[in-house]
Amino acid sequence: MMNLMPYFIAWGVLAVIALALALMRRQISAREDDSLHLASGEAAMVTEQVEMAKKLDVIDKWGKLVTIVLTISGIALGSVWAIRMWEEGSRATFEK
Numbered sequence: 001m002m003n004l005m006p007y008f009i010a011w012g013v014l015a016v017i018a019l020a021l022a023l024m025r026r027q028i029s030a031r032e033d034d035s036l037h038l039a040s041g042e043a044a045m046v047t048e049q050v051e052m053a054k055k056l057d058v059i060d061k062w063g064k065l066v067t068i069v070l071t072i073s074g075i076a077l078g079s080v081w082a083i084r085m086w087e088e089g090s091r092a093t094f095e096k
Contacts, residue, residue, distance in 0.1 A: 004084070007077055014070045021063040028055055 032052055037045045 004077070004081060007073075007080075011070070011073055011077055014066060014073065018063065018066045018070050021059055021066060025056060025059045025063065028052065028059070032056075 033045065033049060037049070
């Protein structure tokens with residue numbers, strides 16, 4: 001039987017990364033200006049908004065990817081663990 005602990009640790013690291021991305025996105029979006037700037041004197045604000053939107057898009061892309069990987073690997077890891085527990089339980093029943 002193989003030891004699942006390294007896989008649980010890797011899954012935990014992925015969970016921490018997903019949480020860090022969510023917190024980073026929250027921190028960056030808290031400084032976001034939701035107003036629409038159209039005047040010519042507000043060109044610097046428009047540039048700043050575009051840069052912030054690009055940062056948020058990158059964080060969102062990676063956040064979605066990590067969340068998908070985290071979910072799929074969590075389901076797979078949970079399934080492997082459940083199957084192992086079931087096999088060990090049925091093996092213990094037949095040994096009695």
